[in-house]
Amino acid sequence: MPGGDPDARAPHPALGLNEAVHQKTRLALLTLLDEAGRADFAYLKRTLDLTDGNLGRHIDVLTTQGLVETAKEFIGRRPRTWVTITRLGEQALAAEMDVLAALVNRFRTNGTTTRDGS
């Protein structure tokens, strides 16, 4: 239909989702770090209820993407790993939240978040 729904021609908002950020645990990690600025491994594990290995893997993905940075310090002989969100991480999280908001808007307008209306 000419002049139909302009949303149907526009790229679907979901295409703007960043896979590195969108995964649930990583989204939670970035959100937490965005609010805290910086947190250590123990706090992240405790707050998000993650295992060492699970947390380490997700931190690795975020570090590779440049979204967080890690730094190790020693208190006596005990190592402590700090994770800090980077500027890129803040921007990626903000962009992700914008995309999610656009998806909600699309649903409210069209009654669906999918292009074919299913």
Next chain:
Amino acid sequence: MNGATGITDIHAEVRALRARVRADRRTVSLPLLVFGILTLVDSALLAVIATMPESGGAKLTLLLYWPVAGAAGLIVLRDHARRLAARAGVGGGPRSYEVVTVGFVVSLPVLALLFVPVFFVGGYWATLAWPAAILTAIALRQRGNVVYGVAVALALAGLVQGLLAATPRGSAESWTAIGLQVAAGVALILGGRMADRRARAV
């Protein structure tokens, strides 16, 4: 993603997580409590000095109060955040009080120069603008909407206070200005305590 429900759930989880981190860091309650107490101390000073004969020393005390108290308040917040980071493992980095504290202390000489005309014109007013400005800086640094809202309300109260306080010393309006400041200090402390109670419930 099949619908808005899943996304709405994500938004709710994100909000809850942010609230939990804010509670752990006391980023709302502590600044309100610290600057509430400082506002009340300033009100007491204003009231005492208003009943005394006018003197240069009294005026200087009032003019120096917020530069000194503001720095002290920020140092208290910064030290608390450092202790919390060491103990609980959260805080610091881009959301630390460090930048605001150092920025405030470094800008004090400039602020002092801005005060020079006040010595000649006389009077002191809109003292609530000080905690409002400091809380705004903290809110911007920490992206705290609640603290920012409080800072804006304080700035508006400071505007009203300025209009009232720019009246002859000892007049009913100047006492109202002091009363407004007492009310603001009490509101900050109550707000801080309420935020603390909510934080414990998270």
